[in-house]
Amino acid sequence: MPRPDRIPPGPGLRRLGVALLCAAALTSVLSACTGAPEAATRQQQPAAAPAVPGAPAAPSVPAKVSYGMPADVSALILPTSGEGTRSTQGLDAFARLAAAWAVHDCARKRGETVPDGPPPMFTRLFSVPDLDYLRAHGFGEAVDVPGAPPRTPSSAQAPAEPGPELRTCLAEGRTAGQELPRVYQALQARWFEELAPLAHDPEVLRAREGFPGCLAAHDVRAEDENAFFALVDARLQAADAQGGRRLGAVYATCMAPVEAVREPLRKQLAERFRAEHRAEIATVVTELPKRVRELEQRYRIRFSVPAL
Template sequence: MRRPTRLPRRSAGTITALLGAVLLLGPTACSGPAPGAAAPTAAGTGSAAPVPPTPVTRTMPPDISAMLLPSTGADTRWSQGLDTFSTLTGNAAVRACARARGTAEPVTPPAMFFRVMDIPDLPFIQAHGFSGGFAPGESATGSAGAPGPPNAEQKQCWEESKKTVQELKDLYAPLQSQWFSQMASLRHTPDVQAAYQRFNSCLAEHGVRAKDEDALFAQVDQLTQDGDTAATTHLGEVYTTCMAPVEAVREPVRAKQREDFRAAHAAQIAALSTSLPQKIHEFEQRYGLQIAFPTP
């Protein structure tokens, strides 16, 4: 499958939460697909409370570029929904294939909303913490299926499902990847680097023993695995407070860059305004899905 040339930086906490859930299932074949998720409890103790359902909206954005070129944290909810829909489509495709072949449905990875670190959604973090949460219908147990290494027919179904997801990804991923790469490069500009120095000082002022953002997320990783939701909630509050000045510097720059990017890629975006919703609707009808976008 062709992938974007550069993926956006994801929130470490959401990735850890997913991996912790996956680990609870035990080992699977290295050559097989990612295993399905058990209830999202702490990997180390199994004592954390289940992650509550993520609130969503089913309404597509009026401007398709919001899904492709997010410039604010709130905008990234649209791109999260689009990325998650591709996972749901792949899961649905492999299960449909297995049923058609008369074999057991393989366990599929849970579709989750992964936030973009270079465009942080501060209101969402303030309300829900660092976990992006499961997509609707993917909550506690993930997808039912037979554990263990996939058989030959299941492997073929996985290959077919990749082709299906490719149909969707090929429409928007190359353009979106260019945009995310441009957004990531802002981190290295002098104004943003200066703002990050203030961010690091802010962490210390709030008693957080982390030298920078990466170290903060390392703490979030560990606390998530330990099931310490009170501590991760506190870190989320500190993070939003300290990151707000950084975003105050970046948001105007991102807004201007999006105007320029849209002008430079106007023909592609115009074409996607028709082709992308059509493809989404096609897969919704084929697999009984409905795209969803996280809301605060």
């Protein structure tokens, strides 16, 4: 189920979400629809990157990641900066990775073939944009989570409709995929609700006033952010990877003044939020590492986060 932090604020951003994140959204439902490598190679097995809808498939490249949870576990669920969201992405993706392996292991035991589907992917948070990552990689580059089961060689091997055995496996995947989010999801949802009013903060609105002029200075014809993302969407639909990278760099440059205002405001909010939710945060900080270790051992996977 999409969370508030995944919902872009305007129609242009919604269109971008269709182009950029549709495969990631499907992953939450179909991340289990993958095949199986040997356990010893799970942590090194990159999966093929999904294509932009209607576009030729992009070449598969291994994800650049770092492994292990941060020292400050609470930062996973209370990101205040773009760089900090990489750990948040890793947390969400790890749950999808566990779900994928739960379905795979169940299907193998029952002699079932799982339908082909998109692999678990890291999903960016647009409410807290990672400008450094966008500057380096641009828009449209989907990053697969390492260690996912390989995709089924042919979806023709799987039944059009899952039978009782496969439905049982899919249910196991959904259960496994919720083990981790149940620990932190309610608290994190409240945190993103706390961040939402920043969109209307006077300082933020003043910083945004320079965005159209910055776009024009970089020869990007878009009168506002919605128009900009409509342009991004068009480039991705046309499979224009170079254009997506260029627009990502322009966006990072033009949004830098806005983030320079928003990031300190987020940190101020985080201090108050931590004080108001001290007991809940302490519970998450205690439980989350234990659950991650349990899932790592059960499915022989590793917690990873995207890296530049």
